[in-house]
Amino acid sequence: MASTIPLPRQQRLLQLLRLAEGELSAQELHQRLRDAQQGTGLATVYRGLKLLQQAGLVRCRKLSNGETVYAPLERDEHHLICVQCGSSQPLPLCPLGTSSLGLNAVLLQGFRPLFHTFEIHGLCSRCQQVEVGLDG
Amino acid sequence: MASTIPLPRQQRLLQLLRLAEGELSAQELHQRLRDAQQGTGLATVYRGLKLLQQAGLVRCRKLSNGETVYAPLERDEHHLICVQCGSSQPLPLCPLGTSSLGLNAVLLQGFRPLFHTFEIHGLCSRCQQVEVGLDG
DNA sequence: CCCAAGAGTGAGAATGGTTGTCGTTCTAGC
DNA sequence: GCTAGAACGACAACCATTCTCACTCTTGGG
Ligand SMILES: [Mn+2]
Ligand SMILES: [Mn+2]
Ligand SMILES: [Zn+2]
Ligand SMILES: [Zn+2]
Numbered sequence: 204m205a206s207t208i209p210l211p212r213q214q215r216l217l218q219l220l221r222l223a224e225g226e227l228s229a230q231e232l233h234q235r236l237r238d239a240q241q242g243t244g245l246a247t248v249y250r251g252l253k254l255l256q257q258a259g260l261v262r263c264r265k266l267s268n269g270e271t272v273y274a275p276l277e278r279d280e281h282h283l284i285c286v287q288c289g290s291s292q293p294l295p296l297c298p299l300g301t302s303s304l305g306l307n308a309v310l311l312q313g314f315r316p317l318f319h320t321f322e323i324h325g326l327c328s329r330c331q332q333v334e335v336g337l338d339g
Numbered sequence: 340m341a342s343t344i345p346l347p348r349q350q351r352l353l354q355l356l357r358l359a360e361g362e363l364s365a366q367e368l369h370q371r372l373r374d375a376q377q378g379t380g381l382a383t384v385y386r387g388l389k390l391l392q393q394a395g396l397v398r399c400r401k402l403s404n405g406e407t408v409y410a411p412l413e414r415d416e417h418h419l420i421c422v423q424c425g426s427s428q429p430l431p432l433c434p435l436g437t438s439s440l441g442l443n444a445v446l447l448q449g450f451r452p453l454f455h456t457f458e459i460h461g462l463c464s465r466c467q468q469v470e471v472g473l474d475g
Numbered sequence: 476c477c478c479a480a481g482a483g484t485g486a487g488a489a490t491g492g493t494t495g496t497c498g499t500t501c502t503a504g505c
Numbered sequence: 506g507c508t509a510g511a512a513c514g515a516c517a518a519c520c521a522t523t524c525t526c527a528c529t530c531t532t533g534g535g
Contacts, residue, residue, distance in 0.1 A: 210512090212513090229492085244513060245493090245514085245515090246495085247512080247514070256422050256460075262460070268491095268492090269491075269492060271492080271493085283447070283450045286453060292450070295446065298434025298435065306459070310430065310431065310432055313464035314421075314461055314462070315462045315467055316461040319457070323450075323455045324392075324398070324452070324454050324455065325451045325452040325454075326450070326451045327449075327450055328448070328450060348483090365521080365522080366521075380484060380486070381522090382484075383484055383485070385522070385523075405493075405521060406522095
């Protein structure tokens with residue numbers, strides 16, 4: 204196997220993600236490396252993130268504004284996402300429980316799962332109020 | 340309520356989505372309208388899709404290549420998505436069953452759900468083979 | 476009818492996150 | 506040391522989406 208032991212550059216990315224409060228975008232990671240005098244090309248950050256993803260160490264999701272945010276695989280978080288304003292708040296619920304239940308080999312058909320995304324899209328309470336306000 | 344009755348322009352978008360085999364991107368919808376001599380500005384397609392989404396008639400998800408694909412809300416489909424090549428194949432499994440089970444008001448806290456996304460990311464069988472091939 | 480106000484529209488420019496390019500640098504192995 | 510190949514970084518290119526703004530359509534009062 205080639206990519207099971209990430210190189211030091213990628214270890215640093217993983218460390219930053221684990222230290223971070225929430226999810227970080229590639230550009231935020233790039234900035235944090237810069238702040239720590241560990242300048243790195245943005246392309247390298249993207250390359251490292253892709254490898255970490257394929258190694259099963261990092262997961263990601265795409266925000267509605269187009270940017271991708273990354274987090275350690277072990278942090279199993281999901282969100283309520285507003286289709287109006289794009290804000291997202293934590294959703295303390297995972298459809299797979301802790302175990303990867305329900306994912307029997309029959310369904311996967313040779314596919315090797317690494318991580319999952321589960322998000323509920325709708326209207327946040329603030330955007331619902333605005334909507335009502337326009338009517339009255 | 341203002342937006343519960345979509346305008347004809349948006350009805351046409353919804354119709355195209357319902358007729359389509361799979362999910363369609365905004366640009367594909369724009370093209371189909373053009374093909375049907377119903378020229379429409381691309382901006383209008385995007386505007387209509389956003390309204391249909393907020394009206395609870397259309398759902399969407401972001402592909403790894405950056406484009407967003409749309410489908411009628413009633414079509415409840417999920418996917419296995421390869422982090423290497425970006426391909427996605429159907430996953431005949433929904434974590435919410437048919438009912439919106441598990442989504443009690445306590446968790447939602449005033450958030451009004453419209454649709455959900457659930458995707459499993461990993462390596463498709465083809466990309467696993469390539470990986471092995473490089474080792475040998 | 477006529478007109479004005481507001482909503483809706485469309486063509487094209489602007490945006491911006493991500494990916495590609497390619498010359499340079501680093502790392503092993505000899 | 507020296508060389509082949511991998512890794513890297515600065516910058517250009519890409520492209521889906523959003524923004525802009527002038528134009529058109531609708532509608533209701535005069
Ligand atoms: Mn989960
Ligand atoms: Mn579902
Ligand atoms: Zn909102
Ligand atoms: Zn693949």
